[in-house]
Structure formats: C-alpha cells, structure tokens
Amino acid sequence: MTVTQVAKSRPGSVRSCEDGTARPLPDGRDQYTISEVVACTGLSAHTLRWYERIGLMPHIDRSHTGQRRFTNKDLDWLAFVGKLRLTGMPVADMVRYAELVRLGDHTRADRRELLEGTRVDVLRRIAELQDTLAVLDYKIDMYAERA
Amino acid sequence: MTVTQVAKSRPGSVRSCEDGTARPLPDGRDQYTISEVVACTGLSAHTLRWYERIGLMPHIDRSHTGQRRFTNKDLDWLAFVGKLRLTGMPVADMVRYAELVRLGDHTRADRRELLEGTRVDVLRRIAELQDTLAVLDYKIDMYAERA
DNA sequence: TGGTTGCTTGGAGTGTGCTCTAAGGTTCTA
DNA sequence: TAGAACCTTAGAGCACACTCCAAGCAACCA
Numbered sequence: 001m002t003v004t005q006v007a008k009s010r011p012g013s014v015r016s017c018e019d020g021t022a023r024p025l026p027d028g029r030d031q032y033t034i035s036e037v038v039a040c041t042g043l044s045a046h047t048l049r050w051y052e053r054i055g056l057m058p059h060i061d062r063s064h065t066g067q068r069r070f071t072n073k074d075l076d077w078l079a080f081v082g083k084l085r086l087t088g089m090p091v092a093d094m095v096r097y098a099e100l101v102r103l104g105d106h107t108r109a110d111r112r113e114l115l116e117g118t119r120v121d122v123l124r125r126i127a128e129l130q131d132t133l134a135v136l137d138y139k140i141d142m143y144a145e146r147a
Numbered sequence: 148m149t150v151t152q153v154a155k156s157r158p159g160s161v162r163s164c165e166d167g168t169a170r171p172l173p174d175g176r177d178q179y180t181i182s183e184v185v186a187c188t189g190l191s192a193h194t195l196r197w198y199e200r201i202g203l204m205p206h207i208d209r210s211h212t213g214q215r216r217f218t219n220k221d222l223d224w225l226a227f228v229g230k231l232r233l234t235g236m237p238v239a240d241m242v243r244y245a246e247l248v249r250l251g252d253h254t255r256a257d258r259r260e261l262l263e264g265t266r267v268d269v270l271r272r273i274a275e276l277q278d279t280l281a282v283l284d285y286k287i288d289m290y291a292e293r294a
Numbered sequence: 295t296g297g298t299t300g301c302t303t304g305g306a307g308t309g310t311g312c313t314c315t316a317a318g319g320t321t322c323t324a
Numbered sequence: 325t326a327g328a329a330c331c332t333t334a335g336a337g338c339a340c341a342c343t344c345c346a347a348g349c350a351a352c353c354a
Contacts, residue, residue: 212319
C-alpha cells in the first residue's frame with residue numbers, strides 16, 4: 001500500500017505552505033499578513049477569519065493596529081486542517097480537535113482516539129473509491145469497445 | 148494498484164441492490180414500490196422523488212393509481228448513481244450524464260469522456276487520501292509514543 | 295490632502311443536497 | 325366500514341461550509 005513506508009519523515013510540513021496551489025513564503029520569518037496566508041494556502045481571507053471566529057484556529061496575534069499576524073505555527077495548523085478537510089471530516093469535529101489541543105496535554109488520548117477514528121474513515125473512503133474506480137473502468141471499457 | 152484486475156466481471160451489479168445497508172429484493176420481479184426501493188438503497192423516499200424531479204432518474208413508471216413502480220433497470224441506475232455520488236461528483240454533472248444517456252447512442256463518446264474525467268478525479272482523491280493517511284499515521288504515532 | 299489599497303468587524307446571503315410539510319388520495323387489515 | 329399505513333404533489337425549510345457586504349480605520353504614495 002506504500003503508506004507506512006513514510007514512517008518518521010514528517011510528511012506535509014516544513015514551511016512550503018500547503019501543496020500545489022501554494023507559493024512558498026520567505027523563510028526565516030514568523031509573521032505573515034492575511035493576504036500572504038491567502039496567497040500561500042489558497043483559502044480566502046473570509047475563510048481564514050471565519051476559521052478563527054468558530055474556533056478552528058487559535059486566536060491569531062494582532063499588530064498594534066489590530067491586523068492579524070499569522071505565525072509559522074498557524075501555517076502548520078492550517079496545513080493540517082487542510083488534510084483533515086480532504087478526509088471529509090466535518091468542520092465541527094475539527095473544532096473539537098482544536099479545542100482538545102487548547103485544553104493541553106491531558107487530552108492527548110482523546111486526540112489520538114479522534115485521529116484514529118478519522119484514519120478508519122479514510123481507509124474506508126479509499127476502499128470505496130477503489131471500488132468505484134472498478135465500476136468506472138468497466139463502463140469506460142464498454143464505451144471504448146464498440147465506439 | 149489491484150484495480151484493473153477486476154477486468155470484465157461486471158462489478159457492483161447483479162441485483163443485490165446497493166452495498167452494505169441493503170436488504171436484497173425478491174428475485175424475478177421487475178416492479179418495486181418506493182418503500183421497497185428505500186429499504187434496499189438506503190435512500191429516502193424524498194430523495195428518490197427528488198432524483199426523478201431533477202432528471203437524475205428517467206421518468207419512473209406509475210401504477211394505474213399513479214404510484215411509482217421502479218424496475219430492475221432503475222435499481223441498476225441508482226446503484227451506479229450511488230457510486231458516482233461517492234466520488235463527490237456534483238449532482239448537476241450526474242444529471243448531465245443522465246441526459247446524455249437519454250439522448251441516445253450518439254452521445255457515447257461524450258459519456259465516455261465524462262466518465263474518464265471522473266476517473267481522473269477519483270485517482271486524485273485516492274492519492275490525496277493516502278497522503279492524508281500518512282499525516283494521520285505520523286500524528287497518531289506521536290500521540291502513541293510518549294503516552 | 296486626497297486617493298487607493300488593505301485591513302477590521304458582525305451579520306446577512308449563497309449554493310448544494312437533501313429533508314420536510316401540507317393537503318389529499320389509495321390500499322390493506324380487522 | 326373504519327382506521328392505519330402508504331402513496332402523491334409542489335413548494336418551503338434546513339445544515340453545511342463558506343462567501344459576501346457595509347461601514348469604517350490605517351498605511352502609503354503623489
């Protein structure tokens with residue numbers, strides 16, 4: 001399945017923002033405006049503010065004029081949230097996970113349990129999709145045969 | 148990838164309704180009430196009627212009193228739609244596909260193209276999910292290590 | 295000094311995919 | 325023959341995840 005071979009290499013991190021749509025940010029900095037984060041994550045500014053409002057992000061630092069200043073830690077979190085979003089996990093569940101993180105170290109077991117549940121969902125989704133792929137291949141074959 | 152090994156075995160068909168949630172229907176029949184279809188597909192009656200209204204299903208036969216009588220062909224179609232739904236394909240696109248089917252044989256190339264596009268989407272989704280799985284495994288490992 | 299750009303806020307609006315309601319007709323069981 | 329269970333319709337309502345709006349402040353350039 002070529003999945004666990006990744007082992008300990010810290011996947012999907014190391015400040016290249018997200019994937020694909022992302023422009024890399026200047027290294028060695030730890031303060032980004034909302035528009036920089038928009039450029040690098042592909043999320044809209046509206047969405048980023050909304051994430052903060054609903055508690056899916058920790059409270060973001062502000063400049064002396066009240067503007068958001070995102071840190072590298074915030075970007076890491078956004079990258080992880082992006083992954084969870086791909087699994088189809090409802091935003092409410094992600095908020096729950098975020099809350100557990102805020103509550104501190106004694107919630108580690110709960111967090112692990114939550115992620116393991118998500119993991120099972122992901123495996124099921126992959127199986128479903130591979131099943132669907134078989135159906136699609138069958139149909140496409142039918143259309144290809146007597147074109 | 149163990150996908151094309153299915154080859155020509157007609158996957159996901161042969162009147163066992165859908166998967167999992169489904170009770171099999173009595174064989175050798177070709178007329179089912181909406182509640183029978185509900186029991187076997189797991190879709191709600193509302194959803195089935197809505198599918199017909201928006202053109203995602205062909206017009207369903209009626210009894211002399213106006214009640215729907217689904218055929219085996221309808222059930223096959225619903226099973227296929229169920230697969231497409233799993234891919235995240237928007238309902239509007241499925242309706243488009245249904246229209247092509249209604250329009251007859253000369254739309255076969257279009258239909259094939261549509262399904263091939265969907266196939267690419269599915270492959271991408273699977274890759275994304277496997278990527279996400281790696282991230283989840285990494286995190287779960289972290290929580291497991293120093294419990 | 296004025297104009298443009300970029301940011302702030304709370305709250306309203308949007309698109310998708312159902313899901314339910316109301317009002318009424320049909321079929322089955324006792 | 326009554327009552328329950330099941331079906332019909334058009335249209336309204338809902339949950340989710342954004343997405344946009346209005347009004348206003350702040351920073352910068354000509």
